[in-house]
Amino acid sequence: AMGNWLVNHWFSAAVLAAWLGINIFLFTYYFLFFDQDDRYFYTRAILGSALAWARASAKCLNFNSMLILLPVCRNLLSFLRGTCSCCRRTLRKQLDHNLTFHKLVAYALALLTAVHTIAHLFNLERYNQSQQATDGSLPAVLSKMHQQSNKWLNPIHSNETTVEYMAFTTIPGLTGVIITLALILMVTSSTEFIRRNYFEVFWYTHHLFLVYFAGLVIHGIAGLVRGQTEQSMVEVHPHRCAQYLTQRDENCTHDCCKDPEFGSIPAESWKWVLAPIILYVFERILRVWRAQQKVVVTKVVMHPARVLELHMQKKGFSMEVGQYIFVNCPAISPLEWHPFTLTSAPEEDFFSIHIRVAGDWTERLIDTFQSETPRIEVDGPFGTASEDVFQYEVAMLVGAGIGVTPFASILKSIWYRFQQGDQTLKTKKIYFYWLCRDTGAFAWFKDLLASLEQKMAESGKADFLTYRLFLTGWDTSIANNVALHFDTATDTVTGLRHKTIFGRPMWNTEFAAVAAAHPRSVVGVFLCGPGALAKSLQKSCHQHSSLDPRKVKFYFNKENF
8 A cells, every 4th residue: 555655646755755854954953053063162051952952943944934835826836737737647636735735834833833932941041040140150150241241142131031021022032922823823723624614714814924924034133042253263262261261360361361252143034935935925916916807707596505606707717627716705805715616617618616605705705696796806727636537547536515516517528528529538437426415415416417417328428427426414304205216217315317325435345346347447536525535535545456557546636725
């Protein structure tokens, strides 16, 4: 299974290995540097190893802050995907892992922030103790140096100073507190539950990234952590002169009489994050420019179970199967953009989306459309894995609930290609699985499946599409209805020829059947649905793929947003 995973995800594995490797290298290199370099001999005399912990984690924080914006530059990724259309399928597919990588970097930032903060709390405590010490020890002597000149080493110059005072009155302290709070809020508000049910909370809280980057750039400016200057190292090297600092004669004659001088470590976070910030600014400008182009709503359909279907047209808009757009309705909120999968096919002269109630914004949008047609802005389309469906001879499509939307586009497109007798269609067989909790949600999709079924039967291709509808949450009234109409040719729940199955699919059985029917094929497995389902499908893909390169192989693809 591991071998199969590496074959399918070699690019992801390489990126992951490189990312981990660079993090480990940066941490180790700078930890040893600050733990052993002579310029920080005196700084370590006060702080001990907490200095190295703080500085090493700071380097890794800079590196990860540089990376965090790149995976969310969706226009940039779309462009890469486009230029990469001649690349192998596996490489293009890896670009869909952008959000997974974004989350991974975010978790690393959270962990490193904890290390950095704890190390600095130790540092502040030690600075404080050294400032208050009167025992004539090296840390005590070093801490009193600010009395003679501005070449201080200890940033705490008064016995009344507390750790809390430093945290809220100095630039590093205050920016540190602010960016840590911003990070905590961003991480906690981006859980799947909040994204799915309270998208607005996630959307607005995530814009604290502006505060995060502003704070990060300012954070090191004051230069509170200092080291000995190059000039001073030449004059009074600590190995030679440290011992004389604690036992100083009044009339000193040897070459260690001069006090060591200290300088700040220059702020450097801005060097790391400047390029990604410029890229991201370009990305946002491009989004604003694309959003300004006029969108005409040509048709509005209200389906049962409060699902709204919108047909739109926009000059120069060209889509591919399974792509998605971001939608904004200025009348509801000028700032909020929500992602929706396109349910139209590229062959149609309009593009469409289906919107169900999930949070305040969608509720207000559906209510608005019931009384008037507001102005709509659209950004996109953006590419995801479903475009690759036609590259496989056999495709297994799995949609859970509203996750069926990308497959509406795919099935429609196949239907048009059949009508036009398209010779480039590699697909020979499609297995379609839709898992749904209640019958209401089937309504809008039912018409599409019915017309598709009819068309395929007419063109003698009835066996091209095999589909199963799994009703995962059903009540007794449905059960009684099913018992009454058990021998009818069409289904009692959906009115379609293939029967609805009650309960969840047994994936092992389904995969085994597909593998048996297509022993030498490459099968693409496409999912738009929850993570738990992704795990079990991925597992089935590994289990049922043959190690023999001439035999059946399952490749897993997942929609990401």
